[in-house]
Each structure stands twice: as C-alpha cells, then as structure tokens.
Amino acid sequence: IQALTAQTYLEQLAQHQKITETDLKHAYQKYYVETPAIEYKARHILVKTRKEADEIMRALALGEDFALLAKKHSKAPDASFGGALEWFRPEGVDQHFARAVQGLGENELSHEPIETAHGWHVLWLESKRKARLPAFTEVRTTLYQRLRQEQIEKHLRILREHPQIKISPTRSNR
Numbered sequence: 001i002q003a004l005t006a007q008t009y010l011e012q013l014a015q016h017q018k019i020t021e022t023d024l025k026h027a028y029q030k031y032y033v034e035t036p037a038i039e040y041k042a043r044h045i046l047v048k049t050r051k052e053a054d055e056i057m058r059a060l061a062l063g064e065d066f067a068l069l070a071k072k073h074s075k076a077p078d079a080s081f082g083g084a085l086e087w088f089r090p091e092g093v094d095q096h097f098a099r100a101v102q103g104l105g106e107n108e109l110s111h112e113p114i115e116t117a118h119g120w121h122v123l124w125l126e127s128k129r130k131a132r133l134p135a136f137t138e139v140r141t142t143l144y145q146r147l148r149q150e151q152i153e154k155h156l157r158i159l160r161e162h163p164q165i166k167i168s169p170t171r172s173n174r
Contacts (some may be wrong), residue, residue, distance in 0.1 A: 019147050027143045029137050037131035040090070040101050043083040044124040045069055046076040053113030053120035060109060066124055075119065083124075089131060094118070101125055 027085050043066055074083050090098035094116040103126040104110065113120045132154025142172055 010087055010113070017148055017151050018153075019144055024140060024143050025136070027147055028139065029067060031146070032139065037089055038102075038128050039087045039131045041087050041129075042085050042101055043070060043124045043126060044076065044078075044085065044097075045065070045074040045076050046079075046119050047073055047161060048075065048114055048119050049124075050115070053122050056122050057109075057113065060122070066109075087129075089102050093161040097123070098123060 016032050033121060043051075044058055045066070047056065052073065056073060059069060067084075067099075068080050070076075070083030076083065077162060078084055090102055093101075096114055096116050100114045100121075100123055104123070106127050110121075110123040113122055114173055115121075
C-alpha cells in the first residue's frame with residue numbers, strides 16, 4: 001500500500017508541475033547548444049577474463065591486427081566486423097567504457113583492459129567528431145520529461161532533507 005500511495009503522490013505532483021516553453025528553450029540551450037556532444041567511432045574486443053584481455057594486448061603490442069584478433073577472440077556481436085562499433089555517444093554506453101574512450105586520442109589503443117558488466121574490453125578509438133545538434137522540435141518531448149524528472153527529484157530531495165510529519169488528532173466518536 002505504501003508503494004501505491006507513493007506512486008499516487010508522484011503522479012499528482014507531476015500533474016501540478018509547471019514547465020513553460022521558456023523553460024524548455026533554456027534546457028535546450030543548456031543540454032544541447034552549450035554542451036556540444038562528441039561521438040566516437042571505436043573497435044573493441046570483448047573477452048571474459050582479464051588474463052585473456054592482457055594476452056590480446058600483448059599480441060597487439062607485437063603488431064598483430066586488431067580486427068583479426070577481434071574476429072578470433074571477441075565474444076561481442078560485432079566480432080565478425082572486427083570489433084567495429086557504430087558511432088556512439090558516451091551517455092549511451094557503460095560508464096567505465098565511456099570514461100576510457102573519452103580519455104583516448106584518435107587511433108589510440110587503451111593502455112589497459114576495461115572491465116564492464118559484460119566482461120573485459122580491449123579498446124581502440126578510431127575517430128571522434130562533434131555530434132549533430134538536433135533541432136529543438138526533435139528533442140522537445142525529451143526535454144520536457146527531463147525537466148519534469150528534475151523537478152520531482154528536487155521535490156523529493158527537499159522532503160528528505162526537511163521532513164515534516166504532522167499528526168492530526170483523531171476525533172473520538174463518543
């Protein structure tokens with residue numbers, strides 16, 4: 001019953017939130033215009049253990065071909081493509097993988113294997129580019145949902161920091 005009460009409370013809170021067109025345009029400026037996104041083109045070899053990843057890194061240091069090693073050893077679906085990934089943005093991948101790729105220069109191999117929930121990755125950043133800026137109309141709904149979520153989180157944070165529990169006296173039916 002507590003979960004149902006909490007859900008109802010949040011739904012009512014969301015209905016009373018005011019998000020204006022100006023708020024949406026400010027959010028667009030903040031999240032898209034002022035913070036240009038970078039997209040990355042990379043290859044990776046995914047294996048189960050750190051030992052396997054270290055062996056692959058040694059083979060690469062000896063001059064073996066990355067794509068051939070990926071085809072032979074990688075457990076990822078893209079192994080047959082030499083470990084090639086489509087262009088991606090950091091927010092769309094595992095945070096450890098994202099941090100690693102953001103720390104590399106173009107045509108640079110990761111200095112050590114990267115562990116994620118999927119296993120161990122040997123990473124090679126091929127290229128990076130500035131992402132296309134989407135039109136306001138393309139992301140308006142996403143911005144609305146993001147601002148709504150931020151308002152809910154702010155409200156809940158205030159409630160946690162300053163709880164106010166009021167107990168009303170009950171009336172006796174005597």
